[in-house]
Amino acid sequence: LAAGANAQTQDKGDRTVAQYSCKDVMRESGGNRDVAIAFLHGYMVGKSGGSAFTVETMRKQTDAFIERCLDNPALKAVDVMSDVK
Numbered sequence: 759l760a761a762g763a764n765a766q767t768q769d770k771g772d773r774t775v776a777q778y779s780c781k782d783v784m785r786e787s788g789g790n791r792d793v794a795i796a797f798l799h800g801y802m803v804g805k806s807g808g809s810a811f812t813v814e815t816m817r818k819q820t821d822a823f824i825e826r827c828l829d830n831p832a833l834k835a836v837d838v839m840s841d842v843k
Contacts, residue, residue, distance in 0.1 A: 775801055778835045780827030795820055798839040819843060 775798075783794045799819070803811055822842040827835065 775836045776834055779831065780833050780835050780838055781831035783835045784824070784827050784831060794835075795823060798823070798835060801836070802839055802843050 778794075783791060783798075786794055799811070799816055803809065819839075819842045823839055826838050826842065827833070830838070
């Protein structure tokens with residue numbers, strides 16, 4: 759989401775969270791991937807109307823997200839994050 763957005767800003771088009779696939783997120787490296795995954799966590803927390811989270815639970819969800827995305831790169835990243843939440 760992070761670097762993908764940078765590459766896509768050239769066309770100045772609006773984007774939605776649902777446009778990003780697992781492949782898009784997993785192609786990112788290091789900090790950019792971390793930012794994309796953190797964004798998805800925050801998006802889901804905000805969507806739920808909450809603001810609280812447990813760090814250990816988030817770590818487990820991140821691991822599950824990465825594993826599922828590696829196995830299913832065509833899935834929408836937001837759907838996978840929703841499932842692991």
